[in-house]
Amino acid sequence: MYLDFFHHNAGKMAQFIDPSSLWLQAVELKVEMLCFHSERKLRKCLSKLKGVRSVEVELRKKKVIVRGEAEESKVIRTLRRSGFRCTPWRDMTELLLNAYTQRYQKGFLFVSNGVFWP
Secondary structure (H helix, E strand, C coil): CHHHHHHHCHHHHHCCCCHHHCCCEEEEEEECCCCHHHHHHHHHHHHCCCCEEEEEEECCCCEEEEEECCCHHHHHHHHHHCCCCEEECCCHHHHHHHHHHHHHHHCCCEEECCEEEC
16 A cells, blocks of 8 residues: 555656756855745845755745755855845754764763753
């Protein structure tokens, strides 16, 4: 039944993936946005940048994913010149892992309820 589901729905699942976007670089950024007008301004700004194929915006998370051949430094520079405050996106698991390794290397670590203490 499991294989039958994928065989039956294979055509439907494949239509959501753009094959040309599989090999493109993805730049993930955290951008300070307040409203939909900011999102529109951001999309307009990035669409002018050479090498940008698509822009995905998650307004609630303040996350922007830029796909294409554009370099991360150029994307950040363009957004900052347009008045946006942005930084590279860091996943919380990555931040916690970095904090854990730093504390562990220093020789002191206390974990209580998922919180790292020095």
